[in-house]
Amino acid sequence: MLALSHYNSSVSPLLPHFSNNSGGKVEARVAVEGLSQQGNFTLVQPTTSGIIVVVLSMTLGIISNIVALFILANAYCLQRRRSKATFLLFATSLVVTDFVGHVIPGALVLRLYLHGGVRPEDFDTSDGMCQFLGGSMVFFGLCPLFMGCAMAAERCLGVTRPLLHSSLVTKTRTKICLSIIWLAALLVAMLPCFHLGSYAYQDPGTWCFIRVLSDTEEVDVAFVVLFSGLGLTSLAVALVCNTISGLTLVVARLRRQPGSHRSAKSHDIEMVVQLVGIMVTSCICWSPLLIFGLMSVIHSYTGSIGDNLSNYKILMVMGVRLATWNQILDPWVYILLRRTVLRKIYLIAKCQVGLRSSMLGRWEPTSFPSSDKKDVNHV
Secondary structure (H helix, E strand, O other): OOOOOEOOOOOOOOOOOOOOOHHHHHHHHHHHHHHHHHOOOOOEOOOHHHHHHHHHHHHHHHHHHHHHHHHHHHHHHHOOOHHHHHHHHHHHHHHHHHHHHHHHHHHHHHHHHHOOOOOHHHOOOOOHHHHHHHHHHHHHHHHHHHHHHHHHHHHHHHHHOHHHHHHHOOHHHHHHHHHHHHHHHHHHHOHHHHOOOOEEEEOOOOEEEEOOOOOOOHHHHHHHHHHHHHHHHHHHHHHHHHHHHHHHHHHHHHOOOOOOOHHHHHHHHHHHHHHHHHHHHHHHHHHHHHHHHHHHHHHHHHOOOHHHHHHHHHHHHHHHHHHHHHHHHHHHHHHHOOHHHHHHHHHHHHHHHHHHHHHHHOOOHHHOOOHHHHHHHHO
16 A cells, blocks of 8 residues: 655655755755755655555455455355354455455555655644544454454364354354454554554655654553554464364364265365464564564664664554555455365365376386296296
């Protein structure tokens, strides 16, 4: 969402206006050079190519989520197994959340981008748009992480304790769980409304997030610790649950007796594989922003950030760019890691292995007739 073009020019709309005389030009040049040397001033000018990148990214995310939503909704309508239906309800809610979370913040970022962004001297101001954009990023960031954790815990219970799962997990309770997740993420996102933290424009002035780089206070540190702590904890719980589910399925597959319920195991394998894909995607996309946010706010609050301010700004921009890709890659987990696709991949791999073994078998000693036996028979 954040595509930028840095350049050195005295006619940028982000620079202060000076008179046209020689004294004004000298003053402008000195001001620009001084701010550039301090490392706290970024010259940003939207370009046509950058806007095209933003539009293409949003288009790809919208198409991916719509295709995944269609696949999941169709599978949910045709599914009669309660465990699979519960998983599909979670997955459909996750895709819907990703879709809305991709469109709303993306549209606001694109609007800021088209208007040239916010001037550096206005970064510390927090208007209504910044409050909404920052709250949207926190809300739509926590929701997928919470849902991935809940889905992993539900599948772990279904794989390890199927009888307990069938008695505890129902569609009604699943909907209640989803409502609690959305409400919890909303409460965290609205903490600045109660003066428990604050949102501010982030470099290069085209997005808003928790205040982490300048004028940070104790409440800002607590807010970032809460946000990052909840996100990293969700990823850790999902990792543990998916590991337990995967190991349980592997052991059950190895011990499977002839005539057992292969269809149930295939359903479980498909769901766990998809959950592992969701977890890996979330870890890659969200861990940098969660970790960089903690690092930035701690060093900013303690005053040890020093001359590394520009480096921390770059890290934060990289983190948010990776985070936006989570909502683009999540739908492809359901598109590619379906049972039909996995079966085709398995058959292709099996054919390749069979072809190689047959080719190697031609060169085995047993595949050639023995010359000694031929000689004996001939005699």
